[in-house]
Amino acid sequence: MSEEQTNFHRAGVIGWPIEHSKSPILHNYWLEKYGIEGSYEKIAVQPDMLADGFQHLIKKGYAGWNLTIPHKEAAVPLMDSLDPAAERIGAVNTVVVDEEGKLKGYNTDGYGFLKNLQNSIPEWEPKSCTALVLGAGGAARAAVDALAQNGVSRIYIMARNVNKAEKLAEDLATEKCPISAYEWGENPELFETVSLLVNATPLGMEGNEDAPDLTVIRHLPKDTAIVYDLVYTPLETDLLERAKKRGLKTVTGIGMLAYQAVPGFSYWFGQRPEVTEELLNLLT
DSSP: OOHHTTTEEEEEEESOOOTOOOOHHHHHHHHHHOOOOOEEEEEOOGGHHHHHHHHHHHHOOOOEEETTTTTTTTTGGGOOOOHHHHHHHHHOOEEEEESSSSSEEOHHHHHHHHHHHHOOTTOOOOGGGGEEOOOHHHHHHHHHHHHHHTOOOOEEEESSHHHHHHHHHHHOOSSSSSSSEEETTTTTGGGGGGGEEEEEESSTTTTTOOOOOOOGGGSSOOTTTTEEEESSSSSHHHHHHHHHHHTTTESSHHHHHHHHHHHHHHHHHHHOOOOOHHHHHHOO
C-alpha cells in the first residue's frame, strides 16, 4: 500500500433511512477546508444488518463512523469499549476503529448540546441554572446528562411517557444535581421556576402536526429564561418565535449538530475542526 493510500482516511454516517443526514455537509466542508485527503459518505444499513455492516466497514479500512436513527442504542453491545458519556446515556453516535480493528463508542451529543449553549449564550452559568427538559428520548438523555455533569443545580423532566422520564432521572441524577420527572402538562407552575427550557422532542418539526401547548412559555421568567430548541428543521421553530416575542433568549438546534461532529472528525482525520458562521449558514 502506498503512503498516499495510508494517509487517506474514510468515515461516514450510518442510518436507516440516511438520505436526510446533514453530516456529510459538515465533514466534507472540513475536509476541504483543512486540505485533508479523506472521504465521508452516507451509509444505509438496515437494523438487522448492523453488526455485519460494522465488520464490512472495518475490513474496508474505515477509520470510524457516526450513527443516527435507529442505530444509536443498538450499537452499544457491539462496541469493544465505551466512553463514560456513552455508558451513562446508553447510546453511541460516534465510533472509532483502532489499529487492531476494535471499536470504541462515544456519545458526543451532550458535548454538542453544551458547546452550542455556551457559544450562543456566553453569560450562561450552570451553577445558577434550573433546567426543564421536555422529552425523555435519546436527545433528552444527552441534554440531561450534559447539564447534570456540568454543574446545573436542578433538572426537571416533563414527558408524555412519565415512566421513561423517571428512568432517565434515576439513571442520570448526581449528588449535586437532583432530577425530578413529571408527566407532560403536569405541574405547569414549574415553568415559573426555571431559567433554561430545553425542547428535546420532535414536536415542532416541519411536517409534525402534533404541536405542544406553546403557551406555557408565558410562565417563564422574562428577564432570565433561555429557550433552547433541539429541532433545527425549521431553524426558527414556533417555540423559538414565541420566546423571542416575549423577549426571551433563544438557542437554535443547528449548532448542536455542528459541535457534536467535532470530536469524531478529530479522531478520524487528526485535525480539530472549527465551527464557523460560514459552516452554520451552509447547514441551514
